[in-house]
Amino acid sequence: MKARNFHYIKPASLAHALRILANADGEAVPVAGGQSLLAGLNMRLSAPKLLVDIGDLDELRGQSRTADSVRLGALTRHADLLTSDLVAQDLPLLRTAAPHIGHLAIRNRGTLGGSLAYADPAAELPACAVALDASLVLGSLLGEREVRAEDFFKGLFETDLRPGELIVAVKFPIQPAGTRVAFAELSRRHGDFALVGLAVVASMQGDRLDKARPVYFGCADRAMFAPSVAAAITGLRPPFDDDSAFAPAIRQDLSPDDMPGLRADTRLHMATVLTGRVLNSLSERAAA
Amino acid sequence: MIGDEEIAIETTLNGKPLKTRVRARQHLADFLRQELELTGTHLGCEHGICGACTVLIDGRTARSCLTLAAQISGHAVETIEGLSDSGKLAELQAEFIARNAAQCGFCSSGLLLTAYEVVASGAQLSRSEIREVISGNMCRCTGYHAIVDAIQAVMTKGRC
Numbered sequence: 384m385k386a387r388n389f390h391y392i393k394p395a396s397l398a399h400a401l402r403i404l405a406n407a408d409g410e411a412v413p414v415a416g417g418q419s420l421l422a423g424l425n426m427r428l429s430a431p432k433l434l435v436d437i438g439d440l441d442e443l444r445g446q447s448r449t450a451d452s453v454r455l456g457a458l459t460r461h462a463d464l465l466t467s468d469l470v471a472q473d474l475p476l477l478r479t480a481a482p483h484i485g486h487l488a489i490r491n492r493g494t495l496g497g498s499l500a501y502a503d504p505a506a507e508l509p510a511c512a513v514a515l516d517a518s519l520v521l522g523s524l525l526g527e528r529e530v531r532a533e534d535f536f537k538g539l540f541e542t543d544l545r546p547g548e549l550i551v552a553v554k555f556p557i558q559p560a561g562t563r564v565a566f567a568e569l570s571r572r573h574g575d576f577a578l579v580g581l582a583v584v585a586s587m588q589g590d591r592l593d594k595a596r597p598v599y600f601g602c603a604d605r606a607m608f609a610p611s612v613a614a615a616i617t618g619l620r621p622p623f624d625d626d627s628a629f630a631p632a633i634r635q636d637l638s639p640d641d642m643p644g645l646r647a648d649t650r651l652h653m654a655t656v657l658t659g660r661v662l663n664s665l666s667e668r669a670a671a
Numbered sequence: 672m673i674g675d676e677e678i679a680i681e682t683t684l685n686g687k688p689l690k691t692r693v694r695a696r697q698h699l700a701d702f703l704r705q706e707l708e709l710t711g712t713h714l715g716c717e718h719g720i721c722g723a724c725t726v727l728i729d730g731r732t733a734r735s736c737l738t739l740a741a742q743i744s745g746h747a748v749e750t751i752e753g754l755s756d757s758g759k760l761a762e763l764q765a766e767f768i769a770r771n772a773a774q775c776g777f778c779s780s781g782l783l784l785t786a787y788e789v790v791a792s793g794a795q796l797s798r799s800e801i802r803e804v805i806s807g808n809m810c811r812c813t814g815y816h817a818i819v820d821a822i823q824a825v826m827t828k829g830r831c
């Protein structure tokens with residue numbers, strides 16, 4: 384199908400973009416990579432009056448590191464996560480997750496800011512952002528504010544973004560030396576959104592798991608930190624050949640819905656199998 | 672109802688500068704096919720799934736159904752026509768033909784461009800990695816095996 388009609392503007396600067404968004408009375412929508420938005424427009428799932436093309440704004444690009452965090456611009460493409468030395472060095476979780484996002488051509492266009500703003504409950508990057516305790520830098524005419532990823536995702540495709548605000552960048556705290564990360568998902572076909580996925584950031588105390596942040600995606604209305612699973616696996620020594628240590632906790636934290644072709648119970652079973660795999664693969668590679 | 676708004680764009684298409692006006696809501700695939708009669712770029716699903724509409728933007732594969740014509744201003748676009756005429760796809764096309772990796776041909780332009788991006792990058796991939804690369808391009812005729820063979824053959828020769 385074809386999109387409904389709309390106006391289009393490519394602002395020359397971030398300040399210009401923010402001015403347009405502020406004056407549009409909620410009728411303007413930013414477009415970055417377009418890989419979610421344009422599919423929805425073509426299917427007429429939405430019909431905004433004005434598209435503000437932020438895809439060429441230099442202020443939203445760039446990758447940098449300070450002593451305590453790595454900052455990735457909102458326009459960081461999924462493909463950049465696979466080639467960036469900074470990401471490979473300091474954010475191996477993103478490097479591991481990126482190949483699971485869509486396909487080559489989607490990763491070439493889709494952006495970090497777009498993925499977080501879209502807040503698909505089955506998307507990889509929101510889960511990684513929550514697991515890594517990232518903060519989103521949100522800009523508007525009023526200035527900038529920072530929101531922790533865990534507070535940013537409010538529900539199904541719902542976020543804390545206010546009208547007139549853009550995600551400018553994402554700040555990922557540098558993980559302490561020795562931090563381990565692992566990521567896996569189950570989907571029907573390559574490049575599909577996950578039916579169940581899990582990102583874990585963990586520290587070790589000798590050969591035992593110390594603090595772990597397991598974040599599930601694809602089985603709730605948003606990327607979900609699982610507190611009972613975190614508590615259940617603390618102090619355990621991988622590898623696990625038995626899931627009884629964390630299976631009840633998974634049922635406490637997750638309550639997926641039945642969906643056509645997939646019962647909630649099957650999903651919980653998949654989550655349990657996946658958790659065993661992810662914990663066993665907690666890579667030796669440190670995240671810092 | 673909003674009327675059709677026209678946007679001025681300046682781009683490079685298949686190596687040649689192009690200055691024109693496009694309709695705001697027209698996606699790149701329709702612009703190429705309907706305004707420029709470059710019909711080698713195909714449209715299947717029109718929502719990012721099938722890969723038939725693949726073009727190169729700044730040297731990287733992209734869905735032309737998920738890109739507005741207006742968005743390519745300031746960027747370079749290459750289509751199956753440009754890459755064929757330049758001879759850059761000759762090796763891949765020869766291997767596709769030799770193995771019957773193009774049957775009805777609907778998917779072929781998209782698959783050739785996707786293959787071109789990875790072959791031109793110099794990557795040497797395993798068969799399963801090649802399958803991963805082409806996972807976003809659907810083919811309803813060949814069963815993919817011959818396509819993987821063709822891409823692998825060109826990759827092994829180390830040129831495109």
Ligand SMILES: Cc1cc2nc3c(=O)[nH]c(=O)nc-3n(C[C@H](O)[C@H](O)[C@H](O)COP(=O)(O)OP(=O)(O)OC[C@H]3O[C@@H](n4cnc5c(N)ncnc54)[C@H](O)[C@@H]3O)c2cc1C
Nearest residue numbers: 415416417418419420485493494496497498500506550719
């Ligand atoms: C076939 C297909 C398969 C896919 N598979 C996956 C997958 O497996 N996993 C996955 O995670 N994603 C998948 N995607 C989606 C893809 O990752 C998108 O790129 C991503 O969700 C959105 O990024 P974008 O830059 O394209 O955003 P756009 O489509 O441009 O925008 C998406 C939304 O975010 C808003 N927005 C964009 N940037 C900003 C910003 N900086 N500040 C505020 N709001 C902003 C837009 O207004 C819009 O509402 C798939 C897409 C397709 C077409």
Ligand code: FES
Nearest residue numbers: 715716717722736
């Ligand atoms: S027509 Fe663009 S991906 Fe199918």
Ligand code: FES
Nearest residue numbers: 774775810811812
């Ligand atoms: S050759 Fe017919 S769809 Fe691929």
